[in-house]
């Protein structure tokens with residue numbers, strides 16, 4: 354079998370395929386909330402991601418079925434199932450990357466902040482586990498409201514003496530995918546050829562796609578640029594309405610989180626060319642203590658804060674206008690940990 358595998362690898366290389374990581378190398382990735390609407394397709398995509406050695410699926414709901422199902426896919430990642438609070442330690446122990454899509458999603462008429470009361474406590478508990486069992490892991494938070502759950506995670510990690518601001522990320526990649534897709538539609542281009550930086554936060558007006566700094570440039574009359582921006586900001590609600598009570602974006606979110614996770618793993622592995630927008634702790638960029646902006650990732654986490662993209666007048670106004678809302682969401686998260694309800 355070893356000779357056959359070597360021949361197959363040689364053939365794949367001849368065909369120009371990337372050799373995948375050998376089963377003994379790669380990283381351990383834990384998905385917390387793995388049985389959910391996002392968790393399942395995200396786990397599927399991670400099972401297909403090069404560089405994943407172990408895929409640990411954790412949820413308060415059963416995970417055995419999803420794990421058994423995914424384990425039959427012929428990729429190196431070894432899948433394990435962990436259900437219920439007693440299994441959290443095993444899911445997290447020594448993990449390199451922890452992705453958290455646990456929590457309730459929106460229903461029509463709800464804002465992301467309406468989820469705070471339930472999801473704040475879920476994120477706090479899970480991050481307490483991260484601080485205890487894998488304090489050096491990179492942590493990617495999907496659970497909404499991201500503008501508050503990332504500060505919650507940071508406060509929990511600080512209290513445990515395990516806070517590394519270069520390794521804590523709020524996942525805003527879906528805003529980037531939406532901006533790229535919708536801008537490409539307007540420009541008549543392939544979405545994969547379009548790149549729009551999205552800064553700020555991950556809720557309503559705090560989502561600021563900087564269309565004027567897109568590559569290739571998105572040059573539109575003011576009214577069309579405003580309409581495009583509004584569509585990007587409301588895109589999550591578009592999905593919530595279409596699902597009519599059955600939840601929010603799950604499949605596109607899974608694709609976004611899988612892209613972000615793959616970027617993290619590539620950076621961990623030494624690729625120095627990885628740039629993603631994410632919502633992180635730093636007042637360097639905007640003056641606010643948390644902000645989403647383009648980052649260069651490196652083996653130890655954030656390697657460089659790239660400068661904010663140049664903005665036109667309307668975009669600068671929007672940046673100023675969002676500050677109050679973002680600041681309030683950050684304070685709400687910090688306060689939740691300082692003065693638990």
Ligand code: NAI
Pocket residue numbers: 385386387388389390391392411412413414454455456457458459468472475478479494495496497498499524525526527528555600601602603606
């Ligand atoms: P879902 O309800 O389908 O799945 C959530 C999963 O979390 C369930 O399997 C549930 O059992 C699990 N869960 C609940 N409490 C838990 C705990 N204490 N520990 C572990 N697992 C727990 O929800 P869905 O659609 O997957 O959304 C998850 C979250 O992602 C929501 O908060 C949603 O708002 C957010 N979201 C974030 C986006 C972003 O761009 N950052 C985009 C879309 C959704």
